[in-house]
Amino acid sequence: MRTFLxxxxxxxxxxxxxxxxxxxxxxxxxxxxxxxxxxLTEFKPQEPYFQSLLAKSLIQKTRDTQDFRYLDRASRILQxxxxxxxxxxxALRLRSQIHLERHEFREAAGNxxxxxxREPMDPYNYGALGDALIELGDDDAxxxxxxxxxxxxxxxxxxxxxxxxxxxxxxxxxxIEVMKRAVAAxxxxxxxxxxxxxxxxxxxxxxxxxxxxxxAAFAEALRVFPNHQESLAGMGRxxxxxxxFDGAIDWMKRSVAAAPVIDHVALLADYYTAAGKKGEADxxxxxxxxxxxxxxxxxxxxxxNLAMVYLNHDMHLEKALQLALRELEVxxxxxxxxxxxxxxxxxxxxxxxxxxxxxxxxxxxxDPMLQHHASVIQEFLPVGGSR
Numbered sequence: 001m002r003t004f005l006x007x008x009x010x011x012x013x014x015x016x017x018x019x020x021x022x023x024x025x026x027x028x029x030x031x032x033x034x035x036x037x038x039x040l041t042e043f044k045p046q047e048p049y050f051q052s053l054l055a056k057s058l059i060q061k062t063r064d065t066q067d068f069r070y071l072d073r074a075s076r077i078l079q080x081x082x083x084x085x086x087x088x089x090x091a092l093r094l095r096s097q098i099h100l101e102r103h104e105f106r107e108a109a110g111n112x113x114x115x116x117x118r119e120p121m122d123p124y125n126y127g128a129l130g131d132a133l134i135e136l137g138d139d140d141a142x143x144x145x146x147x148x149x150x151x152x153x154x155x156x157x158x159x160x161x162x163x164x165x166x167x168x169x170x171x172x173x174x175x176i177e178v179m180k181r182a183v184a185a186x187x188x189x190x191x192x193x194x195x196x197x198x199x200x201x202x203x204x205x206x207x208x209x210x211x212x213x214x215x216a217a218f219a220e221a222l223r224v225f226p227n228h229q230e231s232l233a234g235m236g237r238x239x240x241x242x243x244x245f246d247g248a249i250d251w252m253k254r255s256v257a258a259a260p261v262i263d264h265v266a267l268l269a270d271y272y273t274a275a276g277k278k279g280e281a282d283x284x285x286x287x288x289x290x291x292x293x294x295x296x297x298x299x300x301x302x303x304x305n306l307a308m309v310y311l312n313h314d315m316h317l318e319k320a321l322q323l324a325l326r327e328l329e330v331x332x333x334x335x336x337x338x339x340x341x342x343x344x345x346x347x348x349x350x351x352x353x354x355x356x357x358x359x360x361x362x363x364x365x366x367d368p369m370l371q372h373h374a375s376v377i378q379e380f381l382p383v384g385g386s387r
Contacts, residue, residue, distance in 0.1 A: 137333055269284035
């Protein structure tokens, strides 16, 4: 790494013109990307390319750590770039990511549409637009955007989105086949995106109850990109699905060490409980409470994942309902409607739960969680199931 940095700094002026190859960046983990881009910005502070590279690395750091202070730093950097040149294309593209991370989906869609007008052949903008529209609940328009992305660039990134969309539409086997295309389109020269798609493939298998293929996908992801956080968690979930809770604990501990994602912390607590280790489970619940306070400090007034953790463990039910309803103010996708339905149910509002569940099931998504929630809610409805 030190040798690479020396070579990079020695050729800084050339890099300012040509940029770092994606294949080089993909070989670095997030922390290495942050250090490299920070060093480059110190070497040439006013170079927009280096500033955008740092902002992009900080956005990924936010995803890895769930610490939104990194996102705030990235946003400030992009504001500086755009203050100097309001037409800087890379900064504008990254602004779409900032909006998506902040759940500013309408702003993300608007930004993507403006960039499409400017560069209609750039597939990235259709992906960003589709991602925003999915979250807003505009499912058909999102599908059109994803199809346009696939048409322009049938590659790992577009196939990955197409697979997710197929899954949402209820075609789980088709989603698995398309995700395999995404994996086949990947390259060991860019291991992180490939690991992400393998983790998504593993998740699709798990949703179908196919634990062995799921484990194989997660293991391959860890082979191509060691310590991949989502794949570590996937191995834990696959082990738990087979009743191997000691193994599930080991895998999930590694995942939480890589990034304390609240869902995974709660799962680790569950695995400790299943293994009869209540003291260790209690420690994880304290971490959940800490992450809740951290989210509040970061002014996250909507947090669907935290709501679901509380709902699934009959904790803070009124707060969970408020979190889910606030989430509904900014996104209308099927999983937000599912969270709202489950929150209504847990708070004894079964008719409201049934109405929300209809919207969660609108696409016919073959997700066991949705089907379980719908079945439980149905049991609590009065005869006739409607008002």
